[in-house]
Amino acid sequence: MNMKNQKETKAIKLDRNALRITALYCLIGGLWILFSDQIAAILSENIHTLTMISMYKGWLYVLVTGLILYWLIHRNNFRLQNNEDKIQTVEKNYQDLFDQAVVGIFRSTPAGRS
DSSP: OOHHHHHHHHHHHHHHHHHHHHHHHHHHHHHHHHHHHHHHHHHOOOHHHHHHHHHHHHHHHHHHHHHHHHHHHHHHHHHHHHHHHHHHHHHHHHHHHHHTOSSOOOOOOTTSOO
């Protein structure tokens, strides 16, 4: 695979990972909005208490989604780094093969064309 294809493949993987993280964030946010107000209304009918509950649930949402986003991005970066390390190892082994060869290396297709 040439360098251009590798870059395009890497960009596509990054886009898919970003899309997955965004979709998960939207799902969590949608569920939070859908259910948190109903739960707050069940907990209290007092407007002052309901206001306090709404404030705390907002801060809790920010905290929880921030932690989830951090975890997802950290996990994604860890996977990308592992893949990059594997690619570098394979490239080094491939380069060492040619650097340490004592005879010439010829590459051809199964039909015998070079």
